[in-house]
Amino acid sequence: MASTARFEVVAIGNAIVDVIARADDALIEAEGLTKGSMRLIDAEEAGRLYAAMGPAIEMSGGSAANTLAGMAALGRRCAFIGQVADDQLGSVFTHDLRALGVAYETPALKEGAPTARCLILVTPDGQRTMNTFLGASHLLEQAMIAEDWIADADILYLEGYLWDPPLSRAAMRRAIDVARGAGRKVAFTLSDAFIIDRHGDDFRALIGEGLFDILFANEVEICALAGTQDFEAAVAAIAPRVPLLVVTRSEKGAIAVANGERVAVGAEPIDTVVDTTGAGDLFAAGFLAGQAEGRSLADCLTMGAVCAREIIAQVGPRAQLIYQQVVQQKLMPMNNATQMTEDERALIARWYQAGAPVQ
């Protein structure tokens, strides 16, 4: 049955512009960074690291916003809530989201901090090391959360990264109450192990209260949440406590567990890992789009895996329209058309028709 809600998903997340540059392993080492991780940096460090980085391109990002960008491209009705400043990068973020058809009306912050940015170093192995200056993004106040949107969206999707700053944490806590009060579902993505290190008790308490209907995690995160290094033990510990648990496992694919039923899919084959930025974000986009279409868990996982594959084969966490030709002619998926399933072919066809990301 098709949803009658205004939005299928409303998300709260970081409103952030990515600054993406190629880097060699020597720079990662010289800066003392942990490859593949995300860390928070202050304005001073952001300035210093930026000066040490090579020439970059700027592109709208943010984990939950990337997910919505992917969902909008799949034809879903989405809205975003997140804080930018009244500056040029804020205009860029706002433009790019709206141009994709995502509703976004959070008023820009007039003073206090500039728009958030994430300095992303992409190494030759395709891994991305992220250095996030949260700026205005962490100043999202409770008053900004557009309760009417949340009450009129099938799913409220929350980005774990925003649990760290006290202001935005309070705003998200309020958003959960609004969604549940309106009989809506709440989905939460754990985002990063360091978030769980700091707020694992919060998350376990929220799960204990039954406030999360869908929980997204990767292998590292689910283990951190369960307090074990054993993946199966972690799944066994967490799955019974949430209606739907979704765990991505990089090259090992992904699983979903609901009502004791466990479904797994393998990762989609890929020739060249160009940049893993946004793989988890786009997996969630495909999975949630499948949910909105009322599909089976297996189908939702497959849609997630296909979206993740597409984003890994290009630079940046949002599929860029302008790379259509490169992707089409040089990468996926048209060259591999005969290896695709019917469902994948239909999904790809929709992307192309939509004239929107993940092309």
Place this chain on the structure above:
Amino acid sequence: MASTARFEVVAIGNAIVDVIARADDALIEAEGLTKGSMRLIDAEEAGRLYAAMGPAIEMSGGSAANTLAGMAALGRRCAFIGQVADDQLGSVFTHDLRALGVAYETPALKEGAPTARCLILVTPDGQRTMNTFLGASHLLEQAMIAEDWIADADILYLEGYLWDPPLSRAAMRRAIDVARGAGRKVAFTLSDAFIIDRHGDDFRALIGEGLFDILFANEVEICALAGTQDFEAAVAAIAPRVPLLVVTRSEKGAIAVANGERVAVGAEPIDTVVDTTGAGDLFAAGFLAGQAEGRSLADCLTMGAVCAREIIAQVGPRAQLIYQQVVQQKLMPMNNATQMTEDERALIARWYQAGAPVQ
């Protein structure tokens, strides 16, 4: 003999950030644009068109700045003079140029106009339609032109686009005098036919005074300058009046004429035209790098053609480090290594070693 000047080239040009989005032909038509052309727009039109555009990526641009970016990647000593505002896009432009090793010290404008941007619509045929909001860029004053740099650079390279605004025109006119007074060469690129429509008399007068040592043009521009639609007639009219004339001819290659000697090269073969933005800029980069190395006209033309080919095979007018893998594995030139000449192979090898653009 190697140059002893501080810089091999100092360029004056637009300091501009490109905002690049894919567009279909319908949008070009609906906006009444001439595909493949450049037009100037005001702040209001820039805002309106931006709102109508799809999601974009931001990347530093500017014709002469793109040329220097390419030259720096080829190991040449370069400096840039151009006006940004004290805003986020100005910081992006400044960072990207310096990160390439190009000297750039023009103080940012504190008020009056924001940093220039060029809204670039890339259609499926790889053509780019440019809509330039000049902002701070056209407010380059004579006081900003760093006469000591100009006096200590082998070649002063001027971008025709900047001849339009009165302030920057006066600054460039002064720069020419400084360069000539110091016994340096002056190179000028005509940039666009609309510039010649408005300032052809100026250019013909400057040529008549013997102030240009090297003149860069494409077919349309040289014909506009000569006031004829016949390419050969145009070359015959202009070539005797400048020490070195260089004309690019898209898929027909390029020619150089000096002292009555005319040399031609064909265009480099290319599988897929992704985006022609910057082809002329990067041709100039290759050609001028060849000049700095004291190479023959034929070698200089070949270097220009190879640079142009590389930039056409990717999105945007500056070769992006981060696309190294895509270019390397999916596009040029490693797949075609057996078809390359020794000179080309050496050029490509240097690009890769430089860890810099045009990879």
